[in-house]
Amino acid sequence: MSNRRAPRRISHSQWRGPAAGREWRPNQGRWRGRGEAQVREVEEEERPGRQERETVPRGSCQSMCPVRELQDREAQNRLHRFEMLAGTERDRRPRADPSRAVKEYSRPAAGKDSTCPTDLRPPAVLLKTVCYLIDDIAASPRLQLWTEVYSFVFDRLRSVKQDMIIQRVSGPDCVAILERTVRFLIYSSYRLCGEPLRLYDPRINDTHLQESLSWLLDCYATGTGPHPNREEFQALGLLYNLGSARVMQHTMELPERLRNSPTVSLALSVNRVFLERNPVRLLRLAQKLNFLQSCALHRHLGACCRDLLLIYSHGHSSRNCRFPLHRLAQLLGLDGSLTARLCQAHGVEVNQDNQVVFSKTAFTEPEQGKLHCVYHNIVAEKQRDLTVESIIHGCT
Secondary structure: OOOOOOOOOOOHHHOOOOOOOOEEEOOOOEEEOOOHHHOOEOOHHHOOOOOOOOOOOOOOOOOOOOHHHHHHHHHOOOOOHHHEOOOOOOOOOOOEOOOOOOOOOOOOOOOOOOOOHHHOOOHHHHHHHHHHHHHHHHOOOOOOOHHHHHHHHHHHHHHHHHHHHHHOOOOHHHHHHHHHHHHHHHHHHHHOOOOOOOOOOHHHHHHHHHHHHHHHHHHHHHOOOOOOOHHHHHHHHHHHOOOOHHHHHHHHOOOHHHHOOHHHHHHHHHHHHHHOOOHHHHHHHHOOOOHHHHHHHHHHHHHHHHHHHHHHHHHOOOOOOOEEHHHHHHHHOOOHHHHHHHHHHOOOEEOOOOEEEOOOOOOOOOOOOOOOOOOHHHHHHHHOOOOHHHHHHOOO
16 A cells, blocks of 8 residues: 555635735634734634534525514614615614515624524525625615625625525535625725725625635535636636735646636736736736726736836936836826826826936835725726626626
8 A cells, every 4th residue: 555645635715825914824714914903803604614513404594584583673773774665764663675685694692593494595595695686786776885785785695605604505506606706796896996994894805705716616626517607717816816826826736628718828827927027018918808807906906007117217217218108108008197196106207298207216115095096997997888787697
């Protein structure tokens, strides 16, 4: 019998490398980062495969919100305005609309039974709930304040995920729910970029996005059925986690057919030039990405701009050297005014003749929060006629 050890398989729950200032501590189940005030717990019940009970509960609730919870929240005046019966919103105690109420997320508590079948929704009802959240809430033209929309949908998706884990949901319904969840969180990370921390916390969104994405990729790897959207999400995971050694290794271990597909090949090319610190080439490749892929890449574009200005500040640092502003704007994919603002934020001079004066001694890092995202409108242009509903459902 051979004593040779089998190669260690990387868990999909740890598939991405640690982001700057953070790392995943599997034995402690939490994100560690700079500043304990921003540490967010990743609840144990939200980790698939952690349930060790002999019997798996099966939900019997056929509505989006269990009757008992709906009655309790109505009596305690804890209904969200999206769940109130039309015409009772201004009442002292608004009434609930059973067709609009959705089970809210609640943390596990001692003595609380979270496995009662009447409080758990079966997979088909969970998928129906997710579709309602997308079609009637996230994509609703009547609900204009999208930070409130995000807060409601995000909480209710956590509740869906909680029901899935308790019941150990798998198969096509699980994949369909996770795909929509990942698309929603990626889209939200772009749309709410720059919002105040009290309205949108990118760290919390990132944590749940990584959890859902790793679960989804694990479903792809271990499932049996055909997964027509697998290429899309392999590419999205790579673009969202550019530079991660774990993600790169995971991608290179994919079947050759999948790895060589056009979508994944483009994402690999973007990742390669990112590692090479070639921002000009990266921005050119970024023009080939579709809207949702651009949303995934969006959070890296600020660092890409910074690298380009830093490289040019060293390469063109000369007292008599002048670089045309319009040429720099072309390289960055921005208009002249945004390019000038970006230069000024990094200490790069733009003279009256619209010429950039690079100097390696003048380059500075912008103050935290002073520089707003300059690529937000560029990504928005790719959305064109795509609706939020079609983006999250993947009908593009």
